[in-house]
Amino acid sequence: MSEDLYEAVIGLEVHIELKTESKIFCSCKNEYGALPNTHCCPVCMGFPGALPTLNRQAVLLAVKAGKALGCGISSVSSCNRKNYFYPDLPKGYQISQGDSPVCTGGYLTIYADSVKKKIGITRIHIEEDAGKLIHDRSSSTLIDFNRAGVPLIEIVSEPDIRSAAEAAAYLKKLRLIMLYAGISDCKMNEGSMRCDVNISVRKKGSTELGVRTEIKNINSFSFVEKAIDAELARQIKFLKAGENIRHQTLRFDPETGSVVTMREKESENDYRFFPEPDILPFFITTDDIKKISEDIPALPDEREMIYTESYGLPHKDALTIISEPKVSMLLDDISRRTRYIKNTANFIISEFPAFCEKTQKDSAELAPRLAELCDLLGDGEINSSVAKKTLRVILSSEETPLHYIEENGLRMIRDEKLLKATVKKTIDENPGMASDYLNGKKAAFKSMMGVCMKLTNGSGDPVILTKLLNEALKNHHIN
Numbered sequence: 001m002s003e004d005l006y007e008a009v010i011g012l013e014v015h016i017e018l019k020t021e022s023k024i025f026c027s028c029k030n031e032y033g034a035l036p037n038t039h040c041c042p043v044c045m046g047f048p049g050a051l052p053t054l055n056r057q058a059v060l061l062a063v064k065a066g067k068a069l070g071c072g073i074s075s076v077s078s079c080n081r082k083n084y085f086y087p088d089l090p091k092g093y094q095i096s097q098g099d100s101p102v103c104t105g106g107y108l109t110i111y112a113d114s115v116k117k118k119i120g121i122t123r124i125h126i127e128e129d130a131g132k133l134i135h136d137r138s139s140s141t142l143i144d145f146n147r148a149g150v151p152l153i154e155i156v157s158e159p160d161i162r163s164a165a166e167a168a169a170y171l172k173k174l175r176l177i178m179l180y181a182g183i184s185d186c187k188m189n190e191g192s193m194r195c196d197v198n199i200s201v202r203k204k205g206s207t208e209l210g211v212r213t214e215i216k217n218i219n220s221f222s223f224v225e226k227a228i229d230a231e232l233a234r235q236i237k238f239l240k241a242g243e244n245i246r247h248q249t250l251r252f253d254p255e256t257g258s259v260v261t262m263r264e265k266e267s268e269n270d271y272r273f274f275p276e277p278d279i280l281p282f283f284i285t286t287d288d289i290k291k292i293s294e295d296i297p298a299l300p301d302e303r304e305m306i307y308t309e310s311y312g313l314p315h316k317d318a319l320t321i322i323s324e325p326k327v328s329m330l331l332d333d334i335s336r337r338t339r340y341i342k343n344t345a346n347f348i349i350s351e352f353p354a355f356c357e358k359t360q361k362d363s364a365e366l367a368p369r370l371a372e373l374c375d376l377l378g379d380g381e382i383n384s385s386v387a388k389k390t391l392r393v394i395l396s397s398e399e400t401p402l403h404y405i406e407e408n409g410l411r412m413i414r415d416e417k418l419l420k421a422t423v424k425k426t427i428d429e430n431p432g433m434a435s436d437y438l439n440g441k442k443a444a445f446k447s448m449m450g451v452c453m454k455l456t457n458g459s460g461d462p463v464i465l466t467k468l469l470n471e472a473l474k475n476h477h478i479n
């Protein structure tokens with residue numbers, strides 16, 4: 001923060017669309033990008049007399065999100081009506097949850113200035129999404145109701161976040177956890193992950209909370225950071241001038257980089273929350289929870305531990321792989337097939353952008369070939385430069401490592417007689433390098449190794465070659 005006297009207190013409310021087949025209260029398809037108003041029915045259009053039925057899959061995914069974030073799960077949960085009027089909400093109310101959300105009390109960890117920090121999760125509840133207003137060029141507004149009734153979870157954090165950077169770290173971590181657990185595709189640009197920011201400032205050391213404002217519906221990580229910085233600067237300016245902060249709802253304008261007032265903040269009472277009469281309270285059994293917990297793969301924190309401690313990867317490299325779930329899951333696939341998992345991890349790091357371009361399907365297909373390559377390298381059948389070359393070939397074709405290596409004569413050459421001849425030829429043809437080396441130019445050794453490798457088509461055993469070259473140079477006399 002620009003002003004050292006003040007401290008930011010930030011809590012995030014994140015809306016995430018759940019990856020279900022159908023909507024939360026009707027059987028309309030839950031699909032992004034369909035022709036407008038083609039996935040609608042009397043229930044999600046709010047026709048009088050239409051009755052909602054709760055989609056069990058949405059509840060189970062909310063439970064899964066809760067388990068992935070270390071939350072407690074309610075055995076009985078129920079829905080509430082949140083009443084308000086908006087053109088994209090044909091019923092005039094949203095079905096959400098009040099006092100009995102599906103999950104409460106979890107956390108996630110982020111790195112704040114390289115130090116691990118826990119951010120508390122207050123609750124996760126299910127609710128329905130609203131339709132989408134499209135403001136077209138002719139200054140009219142169109143409504144697409146395909147999104148009305150798409151299942152959402154709202155994940156509410158504790159006000160534990162202290163800066164824009166921490167907020168971004170929280171969101172990125174949350175997104176990754178949701179991706180690994182298969183809860184949502186979390187595409188901020190398509191609106192399947194959106195964020196509201198609650199923000200206030202107080203004097204450092206004070207435990208009292210300042211008046212907070214809420215910035216609604218931000219749909220990119222960088223906008224979240226910019227919006228927070230802009231709002232913090234605005235609040236601090238007000239406080240320094242001795243003025244009061246008003247309890248407002250704001251929106252971030254990316255074009256000006258500033259926050260704009262939408263309305264004076266409503267209170268919970270304004271929504272006239274009441275129990276939803278058309279949906280009965282629902283039960284979540286310990287059996288449900290057990291099955292769901294078993295279905296959660298290793299999450300980012302666990303992966304970080306495995307990669308750094310078992311695979312010996314540097315922390316930065318571990319986080320790089322984890323940042324791309326499909327690449328990290330490819331590593332899972334390979335680790336089940338090879339004895340040399342460390343090689344694979346290193347390969348993935350060395351060609352990371354190429355791996356990122358692969359789709360999930362490509363990754364599944366790649367796993368057996370990569371495992372074969374790692375075994376060949378680990379068993380000493382090929383050297384590391386051949387392995388790198390082969391990797392590039394198999395990433396861009398359907399070639400198998402063994403076939404490629406045989407076909408191109410790349411198997412490691414360990415025949416000492418042959419390698420001795422290679423060393424002799426290298427020295428004979430490059431007397432300058434040899435005398436340079438003997439005159440103290442250590443780098444000349446590397447150059448001679450390069451020539452040896454070239455003469456063996458990159459396949460000479462580097463350990464044997466180093467030994468033979470050393471021996472030959474010892475006996476070599478400068479003419």
Ligand SMILES: [Zn+2]
Pocket residue numbers: 023026027028039040041042043044045149
């Ligand atoms: Zn419907």
